[in-house]
């Protein structure tokens with residue numbers, strides 16, 4: 001009797017698409033834009049117009065990612081990776097056992113970190129719209145609120161960036177820890193979209209149409225345009 005090919009066995013590792021193209025582009029664009037926003041924010045007056053544009057682009061990406069979290073591919077949905085404390089504790093246990101954890105999308109702890117990063121980025125970009133400083137750099141909505149409110153939101157804008165840097169540091173450390181201790185290259189998966197997983201054919205995560213992602217991105221850009229025009 002011919003043995004079934006190893007790839008069709010449910011327990012054999014197969015290359016499985018886990019991240020859709022829009023999520024991968026979103027991630028690496030976000031990395032570049034966050035780095036640029038941080039750098040341009042430190043440069044002062046001359047780079048402020050670029051800091052603003054980068055902030056609008058980040059806000060567009062964040063609104064798009066929230067929509068994609070409801071309408072996108074299986075692994076991109078919030079319902080797939082925002083799990084309760086029990087799942088988090090179980091994952092913590094799995095981290096101390098030898099071998100890969102075999103997560104298809106985000107693991108339960110990674111999912112919380114993703115949510116934290118998205119919330120911090122939203123607060124950072126949102127407060128920037130209302131911020132102003134002593135050099136007359138003013139966000140497009142700063143005149144819609146009182147001077148005191150604008151000052152308070154500017155303080156939050158300056159403070160949250162520090163939390164964001166810590167969260168990004170932890171995020172990158174976690175990814176490196178997976179590489180070193182679990183021999184699991186999550187970074188490669190964020191580029192290729194694929195992981196080697198022991199899952200049965202037919203149970204791969206569902207991928208949404210990239211054209212829907214494009215439509216949601218355009219919608220998000222229009223929302224940001226409308227918000228900026230309010231000022």
Ligand code: HEM
Pocket residue numbers: 023026027030031032034035065076105106107110114117118168171172175186187188190
């Ligand atoms: C500005 C810095 C960064 C930010 C704001 C950031 C943010 C995020 C976000 C929001 C996600 C979730 C993606 C999604 O579901 O849409 C994510 C996932 C991920 N990021 Fe980052 N990231 C940053 C830097 C990095 C860097 C430098 C690396 C690589 C060294 C990295 C590796 C990854 C990986 C591998 C995942 C998937 C994790 C998993 O498999 O669950 N990130 N990141």
